[in-house]
Amino acid sequence: MGSNEIISHLFRSGSGRLGILILFVMVSVSIFVLATFPRNFGSQIWSDPSQWADYPKAAPPQWVNLISEESRPKHIVLKMSQPGSENIYGGSRTNQYSAEFVHSSNEPPSFLSISFSEIQFHTRAPQIRISLLRPDNKEIVLFRHIVRGPRAGETSPFSRYSESDYRTLLTSDKIVLNNVETFFKTSFKDFRGKAFNPDIARHAIFGTPIFEDSLNQTEFTPLTGRYEINIQVISDPRDDIGPMQFVYGGSVYGFMGTDAQGRDLLKGLLFGLPIALLIGVGAALLTALIGTTLGIASGYIGGWVDICIQRGADIVANIPVLPLLIFLIFIIGSKLYLIILVLVAFSWPSLAILIRSMVLQTRSSQLVEMAITLGASPTRIMTRYIFPQTAPFVFAQLVFLIPSAILAEAALSFLGLGDASIPTWGQILEQGFRSGGIYVGYWWWVLPPGLLIVTTAMTFILLALSMEQVTNPRLRKRPLQ
Amino acid sequence: MSILQPLLVRTLSLVVVFFVILFLLVITLGATGFSDRTLRSIVNEDLRGIRTGLAQTIRDPDQLESVMRERRQDLESFYDLDKAWYVRLPGSLIRVITLDLGEARNMRAFEGSKKISRIVLERLPNTMILLTTSFLVTTVIGLAVGTYLSTHPGSRLDRIISYFAAISFAIPAWWLGIILILLFAIQFRIFPSGGMYSSPPPVDSLPRFWDLVLHATLPIITLVLVSLGPYIYVVRTMTINIAQEDFVRTARAKGLRERHVLTAHILRVASPPIVTGLILGLTGTLGGSILIETVFDWQGMGRLYFETFAGTPDEGMIVALTFVFTLMYIVARIILEIMYVLLDPRVRY
Amino acid sequence: MSTSLLEVNNLELHYGPESSRVRAVNDVSLSIHESGRALGIVGESGCGKSSLSLALMRMLDNAVIQYSGSIKMEGEELMTMSDDEFRQQIRWSRISMVPQGSMNALNPVLRLGDQISEPLLYKEGPHKTTKKEAVARTNEVLNMVGLSEDIASRYPHELSGGMKQRGLLAMALILKPQIIILDEPTSALDVSVQAQIMNLLKKLKTDFGLAIIFVTHDVALASDICDEISVAYAGKIVETGTAEQILRDPQHPYTKRLLVSVPTIKSPIPPDFIPGSPPNLSDLPSGCHFHPRCENALPICSKQIPPVIAKGTKHLAQCWLLADKPLG
């Protein structure tokens, strides 16, 4: 049976076609990911909390707004690099930056934050004032900031926030809370609110107070509409002010949502795809290589080689895999390549045993006997005559080994034994589970990685099943007696 | 007796496997330096405690250092750290084999004992509850549906089950468990999301039992769901294949009832592979219990095994538990071999 | 006219699917006059002999799409019985069989004795006995077929081919049937065992008055035990006669060829094989099914089914060559 036959058979069966289609999509996405993601995505981006500070935490995907009645605020990032107006008066310059956004949800944003970067000043430290203009034309001054002045021994120009941005979480900053309270006391005469805790502040900034005596705490009705964030920077005309970023933290985010650390799950899940394929295909290839080599050697050479290999296979095939897998990975360390190697070490026996029995059959075939008579060397016989006979079978087994490796790695990751420098679906699931995400219903955190694992494994199982009809003679249609 | 010899051969080879595994276990612990490292860190920790204690009484730093050195030597010889791992570890292995599992460093049994054997014995029944129940449920449903399907090959249900079986291979049991928690514990609030009893647990035995049943339902459903599809399929396929054999025709020719032909002939001959499938499934579940018990916070052996690795590594505990797991596994396999030899006279050579 | 022990008329058994209907038993008529007689069914493999045996036992495969005709036993019509009645009253108790493929005909995981006594214990009806009686009866039939009683506790894989065949025979005798169908009982055995089995069958036939339907592809073997022989070709019986008549005076060209194809030591004529291959039962030649392989075929042979022509008492053949005045 040639490989052509296998391929044509794959295309003939419905499950084979479906498998090939999904595989094609997965490979394309993997290529895209490998081309666009940095190599060290895992350690440099995924595991670095500062990369994810300006993301909403544990936010479901944006499209939940389509299916739920209430529309939750979407995440908005406003970048401001050029001032809208510039005023120079009496040796000082006033830069006015502003940006508009629409708050359309009844729910306030999960947070507001502002960050400045790369400020360089010459004499006086620049002063920054941030205010928010509401749809009711009232303006809340949220925050005033004076860039840190010259240190002892420092010479002009003074550079600030060039290595890392200066970032303030407006919705939990004490000063901001005070400012908001002041605003409400001055703008609404009857306001008799209690102390502002961060949660009330979010409702207050994006709402109008309700004045009812029956309420013993101030409540707010949502104020939807167009808001404008204004940033005023007063500085020396020579000073450089870098880009600023205002973030209106959504309660929904992106296509896949975020985890409790604010990480964009879409990115992690995408990156997990090539990794899953690498684990599956890598482990399967190695297993097939070792299993076939040992099987052919065992069947063809025979003697004590056979005995050793078969006893070894017996032992490995009879051990409780998962406990020992955990044991080994724990002891030798959870590096991805070690995980793959250990998986291989556990999965070669079944292939070696099967290949051996096939070799024993083909060894006595006429072709092989002729080759022996003609004086071909054992190596040549094994590689040229015996291997091709077993090849289609090995190939089908290889496809079957891929999902097992992917599932085994996922299980290890789920137990916290995954390679921390490389995010995998199993690890994302583990974090979702370990952080208690499932008990508060963070379905978007635990469903997609699991579904991806299942889909990927299923793809290869579909392929293997549709190939099995060709490679497993027992499954071919029985002729009638 | 002809039946004894194959039994002995099979059992012996499994026992050999068992010892080889333990041997490899020791090599791994020792050769990777893991054993030395954990013991050394324990010694260091002990010493830190001792130093703070001694610093109160001994003021002279030189004297303190020399006392500390002495203590270090005492501790190292106490933990056998002054001996090489290949001297030290076989000793602990032999103790484990003689079921002297030793004491845990950090973990305790619920009743307070530090003895590993007590901790294990406390957890073992909990695991058994899950495994045996799901095993029985799977067996009963699998046999019933499998034999039914064998008489209706190609029917719609047959096709559904074949997809179900294929999907079962691809669905990790622990993820399925999470899904069930999300659905039935969080969304619909029908079952508790984890643990074995509510807190506080009911006092009377009947409500207490009912509480346990409620808590066990989701983990058992999970275990059954992942093993059922493939199992039904094995039963079905075996039954169909065997139903085509000549001897079934002979049995029919005898004018026996169709029910009798199915049970006394077809299923009887199919039973060795079916039992094999079941017990292999059970041994798989044994490993899977580590994951399932973690997901459902079930205080069993699997959960214990996981905790042992998750906390500060305790070498004695690791060796003891790996030993117990391997032992359980090997025992299951030996039962399998015995059943096989009893069920299929052809292997009694 | 006295009633025959077994009288089969126009029996049909076809396998599906409809689009390629296999006429494995095609308008077959045969009879066994009384007990203690043996009828041979002889034909090449694939001509439907096993299907005929199964049809007589109403052992219908799922693939069967037609089963019709008449089977009368001592004058009683069996075809009108319900499946359950037939199973309880006829199958194994009045007609039993030794199926083809004796090597796999025994359940590999049950002891021979249990398999033999099974109908006594589990079959509903008048045969039901106690366990003790069943053991006694099992020992009895084992003795009848020349096996010692301790064989009962053996498993099939512990038996030789000849022992298995005897065991199957014992099994078929357990309910004291009147007719026993033997489907190629000796094909898988070596010659000396074959002879032993044949002697055993003859003994059973004479000593116990058992009626035998002996199905084989080997005419010589059939003639050894059978009183009458029917020659089957492509699902049909093409010639019927006493063993003597068939051997000495074959009428149908197929019978003739069948006889010369058997190698015999004394015969001066070298064995001659029948040219061509047996027809495909799902796509039968028109007219006489044998005409493509017949040397003397007439034009009419391919057009019309030949008539059954009597060539003496009890000697019938279905062939145009025998017709007094072949038409056209």
Ligand SMILES: Nc1ncnc2c1ncn2[C@@H]1O[C@H](COP(=O)(O)OP(=O)(O)O)[C@@H](O)[C@H]1O
């Ligand atoms: N169960 C069945 N389903 C369909 N066709 C069958 C079945 N059994 C036998 N046949 C067909 O019927 C024909 C006769 O077979 P059989 O009765 O076994 O012949 P014989 O016993 O003479 O060798 C063959 O062509 C065979 O393929």
Ligand SMILES: [Mg+2]
């Ligand atoms: Mg036949």
